[in-house]
Amino acid sequence: MSKTIEITVLPNGQTxxxxxxxxxxxxxxASQFIEKxxxxxTDEVLKAEFHQSASRQQPVQEGG
Amino acid sequence: MSHIVxxxxxxxDPVAIRSACDRLKLPEPVFGQVKLFSNxxxxxxxxxxxxxxxxxxxxxxxxxxxDNYNGRWGEQKQLDRFLQGYAVEKAKIEAxxxxxxxxxxxxxxxxxxxxxxxxGAA
Numbered sequence: 001m002s003k004t005i006e007i008t009v010l011p012n013g014q015t016x017x018x019x020x021x022x023x024x025x026x027x028x029x030a031s032q033f034i035e036k037x038x039x040x041x042t043d044e045v046l047k048a049e050f051h052q053s054a055s056r057q058q059p060v061q062e063g064g
Numbered sequence: 065m066s067h068i069v070x071x072x073x074x075x076x077d078p079v080a081i082r083s084a085c086d087r088l089k090l091p092e093p094v095f096g097q098v099k100l101f102s103n104x105x106x107x108x109x110x111x112x113x114x115x116x117x118x119x120x121x122x123x124x125x126x127x128x129x130x131d132n133y134n135g136r137w138g139e140q141k142q143l144d145r146f147l148q149g150y151a152v153e154k155a156k157i158e159a160x161x162x163x164x165x166x167x168x169x170x171x172x173x174x175x176x177x178x179x180x181x182x183x184g185a186a
Contacts (some may be wrong), residue, residue, distance in 0.1 A: 009175060017069045031067075
């Protein structure tokens with residue numbers, strides 16, 4: 001799966017940054033440069049894939 | 065897929081301010097001290113359409129100074145449009161610095177989506 005960072009800039013100038021195709025916490029490193037450049041982080045939602053290790057899939061818990 | 069981060073845009077890059085002005089066909093930003101109605105501000109001044117006073121960006125703090133008299137001296141939507149243009153241009157500049165390709169796409173709700181390809185896949 002290709003790795004992408006999707007940036008949605010709302011009409012009021014607020015931004016949402018979403019990473020796709022990354023495994024575990026590498027997504028954070030991948031998109032950090034954009035997040036820092038744009039401004040103050042107000043919210044972060046970790047998705048299921050964040051909790052997967054690179055080698056094998058593990059059961060996923062909500063709310064991590 | 066891994067995480068979603070929400071960000072409140074801070075205006076800190078003069079190059080992206082200039083790009084946003086080009087993009088929105090606004091006059092070039094000017095650096096200096098600008099008088100607003102009852103006070104003054106120093107930074108990059110941007111003249112928005114039909115605003116009585118410019119918006120002044122302090123790139124050290126990321127804050128904007130302006131006086132639009134609760135919308136009577138300038139519509140909020142013009143400021144929002146500038147912030148959106150700034151964020152789009154800033155994200156594109158940073159992605160290209162890293163050597164990533166960027167595709168820009170307008171969405172129906174007025175948002176702008178940028179897709180940054182990481183790791184060579186253009």
